[in-house]
Amino acid sequence: MIVRILEDGQYDVPASERAALDELDAKLSGAIEASDEAGFSAALAALLAKVRASGTKIDAATLVPSELTVPHESASLEDVATLLSSEEIVEA
Amino acid sequence: MGVMKRLTGVLQAKANKVMDRVEDPRETLDLSYEKQLEQLQQVRRGVADVATARKRIELQAQGLQQNAGKLQDQARQALAQNREDLAREALSRRAALSTQLEQLRVQHEQLVQQEQRLVTTTQQLQSRVEAFRTQKETLKASYTAAQAQTRIGEAVSGISESMTDTGMAMQRAQDKIAQMQARAGAVDELLASGTLTDLTGSSDPLQAELDKTSQTSQIELELAQMKGELAPPAPAPAEALAPGSAASLPDGAEADAEPADGETVEEAPPASQTAAGGSPDGAAGSDLFSLGSEGGNS
Numbered sequence: 001m002i003v004r005i006l007e008d009g010q011y012d013v014p015a016s017e018r019a020a021l022d023e024l025d026a027k028l029s030g031a032i033e034a035s036d037e038a039g040f041s042a043a044l045a046a047l048l049a050k051v052r053a054s055g056t057k058i059d060a061a062t063l064v065p066s067e068l069t070v071p072h073e074s075a076s077l078e079d080v081a082t083l084l085s086s087e088e089i090v091e092a
Numbered sequence: 093m094g095v096m097k098r099l100t101g102v103l104q105a106k107a108n109k110v111m112d113r114v115e116d117p118r119e120t121l122d123l124s125y126e127k128q129l130e131q132l133q134q135v136r137r138g139v140a141d142v143a144t145a146r147k148r149i150e151l152q153a154q155g156l157q158q159n160a161g162k163l164q165d166q167a168r169q170a171l172a173q174n175r176e177d178l179a180r181e182a183l184s185r186r187a188a189l190s191t192q193l194e195q196l197r198v199q200h201e202q203l204v205q206q207e208q209r210l211v212t213t214t215q216q217l218q219s220r221v222e223a224f225r226t227q228k229e230t231l232k233a234s235y236t237a238a239q240a241q242t243r244i245g246e247a248v249s250g251i252s253e254s255m256t257d258t259g260m261a262m263q264r265a266q267d268k269i270a271q272m273q274a275r276a277g278a279v280d281e282l283l284a285s286g287t288l289t290d291l292t293g294s295s296d297p298l299q300a301e302l303d304k305t306s307q308t309s310q311i312e313l314e315l316a317q318m319k320g321e322l323a324p325p326a327p328a329p330a331e332a333l334a335p336g337s338a339a340s341l342p343d344g345a346e347a348d349a350e351p352a353d354g355e356t357v358e359e360a361p362p363a364s365q366t367a368a369g370g371s372p373d374g375a376a377g378s379d380l381f382s383l384g385s386e387g388g389n390s
Contacts, residue, residue, distance in 0.1 A: 004100070004253065007209055007261045009216060025094040032095065047096075060219030063227065063250035069099035072261070080095070087102050 003051050004066035011055030040077040107252035117235050117244045121228040124248050128221045131255050138262040139210045145269045146203040152279050153196045160189045171318050183314050187307040206265045213258045224251050
């Protein structure tokens with residue numbers, strides 16, 4: 001499964017890690033809904049570490065779309081909320 | 093739906109918006125490649141803009157430092173002329189400068205990091221565009237096969253995604269620079285005018301007061317230290333009080349001996365004794381505080 005880390009690149013992560021990623025994703029999502037900055041930072045750091053540890057970086061010659069996208073390292077809760085809120089606008 | 097899935101949707105929707113989809117996949121490939129080259133150029137210009145903003149901050153910091161050195165010289169001169177009020181004013185201005193310098197240092201650090209990231213992503217993007225260029229001819233040659241059509245779609249989506257990611261990073265960098273620009277303009281004005289009193293930059297009144305107090309005591313220390321460096325302007329009444337070495341002070345009095353002009357002069361901390369002990373040259377009082385932007389100092 002291809003996972004992109006914004007401002008970093010794409011990683012090929014084994015499908016067996018899906019459950020672990022989903023769990024961290026749920027924490028991230030919960031933190032955003034609760035406007036919990038500390039929880040957000042912790043979940044994002046854990047997610048980034050997980051993707052980098054379990055995945056292998058995709059080389060530049062492989063051009064594929066991503067299945068999942070992780071915010072960039074320095075993203076704040078507000079940054080991500082803003083990105084997500086552009087969902088409807090972009091799709092419209 | 094999870095955050096990661098939603099973010100992918102946002103990214104791909106933005107990417108698709110940029111891409112012109114056309115009926116013939118071969119045309120899609122060529123159009124996409126043209127667009128990639130265009131965007132790559134934009135990204136390179138963006139990196140250059142970040143570098144320019146960084147250099148501007150470096151120049152400003154240099155200017156502020158020169159002014160700070162000049163203000164210190166002026167304070168010394170003022171003291172030599174028994175104008176403690178002017179010396180105090182010069183040192184307060186210098187204190188405001190150091191606050192300003194600290195803000196510049198933080199901005200500079202952010203820009204350096206951003207620039208480094210952008211340079212890396214631009215290099216990666218360039219490799220991807222190059223890969224796309226070589227692959228598109230192969231894909232075009234075999235485009236009738238259903239499998240090739242899928243691969244064309246993937247290649248185009250994949251690279252569009254990378255383009256969009258880099259584009260968003262660039263946008264963030266540009267936003268940051270825009271934020272800094274207003275501030276940078278203010279610093280330029282300050283550098284030109286030398287009036288730096290309102291720039292402690294704190295919006296919390298209590299903190300502002302605290303900062304002011306700590307700056308004030310620092311100024312007292314610096315004044316005391318400078319006084320210690322200067323020859324006593326009048327016959328010093330302190331000789332009797334100095335325990336020991338009072339007899340043979342050289343008239344330059346630049347030694348780190350006890351301050352010779354008062355009973356209760358605070359001790360300057362030893363760490364700050366490094367100030368250059370230049371002899372005051374009695375410059376004309378009239379232009380002591382004309383803080384023009386010529387930077388003739390250490």
